[in-house]
Amino acid sequence: MSISLKTEYLGMSLANPIVASASPLTGSIESLTQLEKAGVAAVVLPSLFEEQIEHDALEVHHLLSFGADSSHEAINYFPELSSYNTGPDAYLQLIKDAKQVLSVPVMASLNGISRGGWVRYAKLIQSAGADALELNIYFVPTDDRMPGEAVEQRYVDLVRDVREVVSLPLSVKIGPYFSSPANMAQKLIDAGANGLVLFNRFVQPDIDLETMQMVSRLELSQPSEARQAMQWIGVLRHRVSASLAATGGVHSPEDLIKLLLVGADVIMIASSMIHKGPKQALVLLEGLHDWLEEYEYTSVGQMKGSMCYDHCPNPKGYDRSNYMKALVNYTGQHV
């Protein structure tokens, strides 16, 4: 029996649901080629950050003194940007090079939060030939006087601003911390998003106890993290008419299969492929194929969404009663 792994994402027909998520692995032509060889159906390039664009536009010394008291601390403020990807021009070149070399769709990623001139880069990304644009909105609202509505409006305004300048398929990558994530999803789609990427992993601060400095440490994800996207993709699947991408915590074929069952159109993976190398895509694809065969599905399309909130046999598993049940049934045996 032949099994189709095909899926649709942002209007693009993909050979399978595995997408290489934005990470250093998608930042060079060499590893992009390895990812394609291993079977990923599309790639998202690392983000071009609002700060990188402003970096170009401002006097360097002015920027480096922003937000820090000493120049040493200030330089540490944007430590990765120069090494992670080298700036707007190099970024546009990476899109062009990737489009020349790869046959899978190439999505670019813009990362920012303020309305401003940097949004024009969306247009440049489109002209460089990207197949789609992912807008990563990463905002940490530390102002105690900023109401939730104002935070949400910032997201919506930004999506509108980007939508105005591009005709490319547009997805929005957000974190999970909204009072009403489903309503927020709806607002972003109304503002012009064609898809949502759920969820951004927020990097929590840490303290170096020797130097008494705040430090940022990025750890690779754990499989349990995939359940956050499972929850909300399952709820949203039949409530929004937009593509849904899951990201966070997918390390095994089982993680991938569960996200497809709740209704994800694609699964965006970084940690697992950073940890095990691009070939991990092949392992995940084989695992998916074997599972479909064992359970007698003929296509990914047939299983996709069959366990979402509106179709699963016990939708209460998605809400508060699941929490109570989990507490009552806890035995500690997994500790």
Ligand SMILES: Cc1cc2nc3c(=O)[nH]c(=O)nc-3n(C[C@H](O)[C@H](O)[C@H](O)COP(=O)(O)O)c2cc1C
């Ligand atoms: C080292 C590293 C760099 C990343 N860089 C970006 C980035 O530039 N833009 C972005 O939207 N996400 C970035 N991410 C997040 C990933 O794209 C992905 O959404 C997240 O890590 C969750 O997926 P995972 O559990 O498979 O790692 C990065 C993740 C890692 C580990």
